[in-house]
Amino acid sequence: MRIAIIVAAATLTSPLSAQELRGPEFFESIADEGERSAALFTEMGEVLTHPRCVNCHPVTGGPTQGDDMRPHSPPVIRGEADFGAAAMNCNTCHSAENVDFTSAPGSIPGHEPWMLAPVSMGWQGVSLRGICEQIKDPGRNGGKTLEALWEHNAHDGLVGWGWDPGEGREPAPGSQEIFGELTRAWIDTGAVCPE
């Protein structure tokens, strides 16, 4: 019994590994609905601030890449359509699917569509509260209602790419299914932003 308690305590207090994402059930013990909602968004933040997501949510300029979020190589610019420069747009290299390199380890990521998030949805260097406020604001989230936002988080293919990023890249924590469940629970508890 004592061993079981120690193991359970260790599980609750140890830092999450990159692959873990706690589902809504983990937060059911938080009695105050607003606090629970903010805690749910904080958990969503494990995904939202992961390099697989943030690399293509720059606040200006072009994307970053890798877990260290270094500048994209080769150098690329945002361009007028968030799709790169004339003659050097995203699809010059990225295609509709991840493609393994033939002559080296790793892969080039891909999905249809493949493009930067607009500046209004820039997250790099933004606090989690700032991301939360942006993500709820139809003026800055592509005109999405909260229901549309849930649909986006739970089912959008480009969001889902975060968990299927191709050889050589660490996936976002958890799964899109859990991320969708967290989003659902966050909305149902008032969509409160964390402090």
Place this chain on the structure above:
Amino acid sequence: MTQFIVNGQDVTLDIDPDTPLLWALRDDLHLTGTKFGCGVAQCGACTVMLNGMPRRSCVTPLSMVEGGEVTTIEGMTGPEIEAVKQAWVAIDVPQCGWCQSGQIMSATALLQQSATAPTDADIDAAMAGNVCRCATYVRIRAAIHDAARTLEL
């Protein structure tokens, strides 16, 4: 079987659909103007046109070009490529020459997509993915400006 068009000709290849387009062009179709440089979309030497847009053929599996239209440096036609060729020759742009077919493909694509003369910044952005180990970048930029003038952009 993969069926597509290369330089206006119907092509059918019975090879692994995961084979990079670059391999198919060079080894199976013997179109060696398109070069292998890095194999990981970092240098631009393998640039071809796929359905009219520049594309790195080293990261393009054959399966992706099924039914598509590929144009290599050997098959390029039109006023933009002619202006680029003329400008390249006029100021002797190439040094070793390895990257030049990729450079020319990107430069031509930039001019095809430009309604007005490209600025230095436009050229730098368009050509940023084409690496030249001889560092002929100053001449490349000058030649693109020259070609734009020829085209009266």
